Amino acid sequence: MKQEKSNISRRDFFKAGTFIIGGLTVTSVFTPFNGLLFATEAPEGKGKWYGIGIDINKCIGCGKCANACKLENNVPKEPFYFRSWVEQYTIKNDGSVVVESPNGGIDGFKQSIPDEEIFKSFFVPKMCNHCAKSPCVQVCPVGATFESPEGIVLVDESYCIGCRYCVQACPYGCRYIHPEKGTVDKCTLCVHRLEKDLQPACFEICPTEARIFGDLNDPKSNINYFLKNHTCMVIKPHLNTGSKLFYNALSSEVR
């Protein structure tokens, strides 16, 4: 009897072993295809999960955020490299739209359209949307750009090969190739400041508190309060990038 039992268990052992090895082989064959599923589902942030809110009604277009960002993060001063900038939208009476952002708004704005032609005008601060299903992260061929567990899209510049595919893939124009480093550069949500419990530079400098950020997983956070009490929208929602930059009072003209 004893012998019989051990025979069965040996058979079971081989059965299970075959099953496991076979399963692993099959999975490893199909694992690469998981890459296809990247944008189908957003990762779930378990701890802090940062989101950003910008209140267009509060923005006065002073451009201090864009300037603070450049100073804080050593962004090249030339007007072709921005992690954060401000756009001025002017809707004319005939419905046409004029968008301007001279030097990213750092030097302030001058309205180029005569008053009598203007239907309405407003400012839209722009920065990385820290998307949960980031097209830029999706396309990086070496994985140099990644989403941190807190939902911040970052770049490992010691690893980036400078292929510029992510620059092409970002629908919001938030990335540029650093002219000296040859690698890609973008908003980090001032992660070096967050680590010290400081606010990102552009948030801290904003004189009208048009920008807030916080933990989307915390029901009592600023950002959740903001989202609950305003009618918020992301830019280009049809692209399903999982953008976590929410605008209050976003006009349909803004792209």
Place this chain on the structure above:
Amino acid sequence: MENHIQNLNEVLSQVDGYVYPNEIELNWSILIVLYPYITGLVAGAFILASLERIFKLHILKPTYGLALLTALSFMLVATMPLVSHLGKPFRAYEIMVTPHLSSAMAIFGFVYLWYLLVVLLLEIWFDYRRDMVLWANETTGFKRFLYKVLSLWTTDISPKAIALDDKMGYIVTIIGVPSAFLLHGYVGFIFGSIKANPWWSTVLMPVIFLFSAIVSGIALVMLIYIIISKIRKIKIDMACLDMIASYLFYILVIDFVLEGLDQVHRIYEAEESFEVLHKLVFGRLFFTLFIMQGLIGTIVPLLTLGTIQFYKPKEKLRKVIYLITAALILIGVFFMRWNVVIGGQLFSKSFYGYTSFKIGLIGAEGYLMAAVWLVVPLLILSFLIWLLPPWKKKESMSEIKEA
């Protein structure tokens, strides 16, 4: 660096409407135009060679070896414009060592190596092994040594061994055709899968890339065949050339229909991006799209090749027509790549404006460097033709015995 900034300042003055500040700089330049162009030539030339091998179209025999060597010459250069365009070229190997599998670009290294090592080199090796053994016996000195190395010191040219070579070559070709489709369809996917860019993001992109690749590859082999025959002062096999031209015509028709379908679909759906693209094609892309790609590269070749299907002028005239048509098609496909790669970056993703493309004569991304990357494959081809002349291959066993 200073030059770069100066360039950007000039571009800034040419911006029309509004573009995001980071978009003033065009990120993918002429080198990235060359990349799909060169890989396309490879895929197309290989597919022409495969027609002969798989479908036993022996009429195409005079171009078989030439097509394979052409494919190899361009393949060896295909990655160069890509790597030299990188901000950090010395990190290029990372793409092979730690590929990020959700990226359409990550697999390129593997697809490339598969195609180069498993398909092209193997097929050529099996095809030439017997001849390399024979040539090693006929030659002396360094050339003899080269043949010995290339044939991997094999010496067996018994009928059995040759039959095995042939069978293996056939199997490799059968693997090769889907691989060629994969190689270029995949290059199309790199662009077609970018949802942020409405000029690129179309499901037809891989198919369009593939067919334009076949068109360009066939045209290239045709051109090279005519020129080489002229240089060697031998008579061109007109039956072969006519056959190639008719394939070229049919595939050009398919290519034209596909690209037309893509545009019809775009116009009919007229999505959010329609207006900005409409102004783009009638503005900054007008010359390269309508004149170079459309008229010179597609309509004229379609008309000439189409006419020849029904009415065949005298051989001498036909040769000239084929030569010119092949050249026009090559120019047209180059501009097709240009319109995709450069065109896709000329408009802002805000859909409110346009930037412009400035390219210099010199520098790593200038016209001269681009020309170098197109000339180098031809030099490699000349070397390969010197080393492995397709027309000196012995066709039958009796010839071998005589040798």
